[in-house]
Amino acid sequence: xxxxxxxxxxxxxxxxxxxxxxxxxxxxxxxxxxxxxxxxxxxxxxxxxxxxxxxxxxxxxxxxxxxxxxxxxxxxxxxxxxxxxxxxxxxxxxxxxxxxxxxxxxxxxxxxxxxxxxxxxxxxxxxxxxxxxxxxxxxxxxxxxxxxxxxxxxxxxxxxxxxxxxxxxxxxxxxxxxxxxxxxxxxxxxxxxxxxxxxxxxxxxxxxxxxxxxxxxxxxxxxxxxxxxxxxxxxxxxxxxxxxxxxxxxxxxxxxxxxxxxxxxxxxxxxxxxxxxxxxxxxxxxxxxxxxxxxxxxxxxxxxxxxxxxxxxxxxxxxxxxxxxxxxxxxxxxxxxxxxxxxxxxxxxxxxxxxxxxxxxxxxxxxxxxxxxxxxxxxxxxxxxxxxxxxxxxxxxxxxxxxxxxxxxxxxxxxxxxxxxxxxxxxxxxxxxxxxxxxxxxxxxxxx
Amino acid sequence: xxxxxxxxxxxxxxxxxxxxxxxxxxxxxxxxxxxxxxxxxxxxxxxxxxxxxxxxxxxxxxxxxxxxxxxxxxxxxxxxxxxxxxxxxxxxxxxxxxxxxxxxxxxxxxxxxxxxxxxxxxxxxxxxxxxxxxxxxxxxxxxxxxxxxxxxxxxxxxxxxxxxxxxxxxxxxxxxxxxxxxxxxxxxxxx
Numbered sequence: 210x211x212x213x214x215x216x217x218x219x220x221x222x223x224x225x226x227x228x229x230x231x232x233x234x235x236x237x238x239x240x241x242x243x244x245x246x247x248x249x250x251x252x253x254x255x256x257x258x259x260x261x262x263x264x265x266x267x268x269x270x271x272x273x274x275x276x277x278x279x280x281x282x283x284x285x286x287x288x289x290x291x292x293x294x295x296x297x298x299x300x301x302x303x304x305x306x307x308x309x310x311x312x313x314x315x316x317x318x319x320x321x322x323x324x325x326x327x328x329x330x331x332x333x334x335x336x337x338x339x340x341x342x343x344x345x346x347x348x349x350x351x352x353x354x355x356x357x358x359x360x361x362x363x364x365x366x367x368x369x370x371x372x373x374x375x376x377x378x379x380x381x382x383x384x385x386x387x388x389x390x391x392x393x394x395x396x397x398x399x400x401x402x403x404x405x406x407x408x409x410x411x412x413x414x415x416x417x418x419x420x421x422x423x424x425x426x427x428x429x430x431x432x433x434x435x436x437x438x439x440x441x442x443x444x445x446x447x448x449x450x451x452x453x454x455x456x457x458x459x460x461x462x463x464x465x466x467x468x469x470x471x472x473x474x475x476x477x478x479x480x481x482x483x484x485x486x487x488x489x490x491x492x493x494x495x496x497x498x499x500x501x502x503x504x505x506x507x508x509x510x511x512x513x514x515x516x517x518x519x520x521x522x523x524x525x526x527x528x529x530x531x532x533x534x535x536x537x538x539x540x541x542x543x544x545x546x547x548x549x550x551x552x553x554x555x556x557x558x559x560x561x562x563x564x565x566x567x568x569x570x571x572x573x574x575x576x577x578x579x580x581x582x583x584x585x586x587x588x589x590x591x592x593x594x595x596x597x598x599x600x601x602x603x604x605x606x607x608x609x610x611x612x613x614x615x616x617x618x619x620x621x622x623x624x625x626x627x628x629x630x631x632x633x634x635x636x637x638x639x640x641x642x643x644x645x646x647x648x649x650x651x652x653x654x655x656x657x
Numbered sequence: 658x659x660x661x662x663x664x665x666x667x668x669x670x671x672x673x674x675x676x677x678x679x680x681x682x683x684x685x686x687x688x689x690x691x692x693x694x695x696x697x698x699x700x701x702x703x704x705x706x707x708x709x710x711x712x713x714x715x716x717x718x719x720x721x722x723x724x725x726x727x728x729x730x731x732x733x734x735x736x737x738x739x740x741x742x743x744x745x746x747x748x749x750x751x752x753x754x755x756x757x758x759x760x761x762x763x764x765x766x767x768x769x770x771x772x773x774x775x776x777x778x779x780x781x782x783x784x785x786x787x788x789x790x791x792x793x794x795x796x797x798x799x800x801x802x803x804x805x806x807x808x809x810x811x812x813x814x815x816x817x818x819x820x821x822x823x824x825x826x827x828x829x830x831x832x833x834x835x836x837x838x839x840x841x842x843x844x845x846x847x848x
Contacts, residue, residue, distance in 0.1 A: 260785070261783070261784070261785045262782075262783045262785060262790075272785055272790070273785070274785060274787065275785065275786065275787050276787055290787075293788040293789055294785075294786075294787060294788055294789060294790065297788075297789050297790050298790060301790060625789075629665075629666070629667075629814070631791070631792060631814055631815040631816075633783070
């Protein structure tokens with residue numbers, strides 16, 4: 210039996226031209242799903258002048274909806290404001306399933322809520338770990354609880370992330386699948402010749418913010434430089450903590466041993482990685498950490514803090530783990546330096562090719578989609594009972610929000626009936642002979 | 658002579674040919690007016706005026722309240738009905754140009770002629786707004802940065818835009834007006 214062709218809408222505030230783990234995940238997953246024969250459309254907010262419909266590689270259609278981001282690239286939360294545009298996109302693209310990404314994305318939460326109101330199956334992927342005690346986390350967890358109360362299936366990128374999501378949102382664990390991220394091993398290849406000589410180069414590429422452990426680097430780098438006169442550091446990335454690193458460099462006169470590159474475009478990350486022997490990751494929290502996959506794919510031995518999902522990512526012989534403490538990190542770097550002679554970058558790269566592949570991620574995600582689409586539909590009253598369990602007052606508030614959304618949806622159906630929304634022809638980038646096929650598609654649309 | 662006719666709940670599309678040589682392609686899109694909208698606008702305007710009169714005559718309020726209400730009512734009538742579009746037309750004169758017409762309920766007709774030498778390409782594009790997304794037929798014109806929409810006021814369904822787009826593609830000097838697909842091929846070759 211031929212596999213079912215799905216029509217997926219990926220929704221997130223985080224997409225190209227922004228670069229990051231979530232953005233890369235959506236892009237690579239979408240490309241692999243397109244190769245599997247599915248239709249994928251992405252919906253995100255406008256970035257500057259980048260507004261409207263764009264087509265990316267492989268015919269990936271992206272809606273840059275002109276809702277301005279208001280803080281940290283997130284769309285202004287209006288609860289019901291995005292209902293008309295989400296409905297229009299779902300109908301015109303004939304979407305069968307909505308896949309939202311990232312708990313911090315307001316557009317994702319709103320789109321999933323509207324999609325459930327309209328009876329679509331929804332899948333949510335959580336890419337980050339969150340706490341439980343601070344005000345921001347409490348608020349975020351409540352929002353997540355609301356969204357996941359009625360989600361069809363959920364995906365997490367590591368077992369640690371799955372535990373975290375289940376505890377924060379109260380979603381039944383059997384609804385949550387673990388599908389890790391992957392790495393484009395064709396792009397991240399080791400250098401043909403490993404950097405030689407007596408010098409050992411340790412590479413750090415991350416945003417220089419508190420969450421990424423930039424404060425740990427300030428303590429670790431001078432210590433390592435004192436212990437090993439032949440060690441040099443390359444620090445790529447920018448952020449508010451960059452000033453601290455610059456001050457450290459000045460204080461210990463390490464200008465010739467610590468290179469600060471500033472922000473490194475994603476396309477240039479490989480060229481920086483292959484100049485090094487060891488990759489240092491000092492994050493204080495990570496659900497997965499694609500950066501260490503990229504480093505391992507380039508043949509670098511990784512030293513990382515033992516936080517979140519990091520221990521699940523690489524085999525023990527490719528990574529040296531340390532507690533998020535400067536002394537332990539220095540000891541781990543010492544151990545990594547002693548292991549360096551036994552590291553073969555090409556062999557490491559070949560192993561990474563087998564371990565992590567976006568096509569595998571896409572096939573596993575496809576299984577989640579198949580299961581989501583087989584789940585039974587529930588009427589509004591049945592779905593409202595799930596929201597009531599979210600809390601004594603929050604549950605009632607969520608029920609009210611969903612009821613109003615349901616009423617607004619029906620009003621919208623009267624104002625703009627589904628028949629008035631044109632369906633979009635499936636557009637394939639023509640290769641010469643297919644222009645007549647496109648004309649035929651338009652003719653079919655115009656005559657229907 | 659009518660050659661084709663498409664009707665929806667809101668619009669009626671009529672394709673016609675003019676003059677004995679049938680050289681000119683005429684595409685009309687007529688708005689099927691909703692009486693309900695006109696009635697609602699009139700009711701609101703009447704309400705504002707009545708309120709102003711009541712305030713002035715019965716409650717002895719300042720005459721400015723009445724003037725303000727009358728001003729508001731007349732603006733509402735002008736915007737709701739006066740600016741209401743009755744018909745939009747596209748007249749395609751091969752090897753000469755394209756005339757875009759908008760007929761308003763007030764009787765005003767807005768005309769815009771585009772010579773064929775200025776037309777680089779007609780395009781069917783998807784326009785995305787914060788609340789909706791719809792198809793738009795536009796012209797890329799020589800030495801103009803912005804696209805020129807063929808239909809200024811109306812948001813037409815795709816089945817009405819496609820025959821007009823094809824007619825625009827097929828007319829003109831032939832050197833300036835390309836089909837959508839050959840432009841994509843040219844772009845790929847130049848990259």
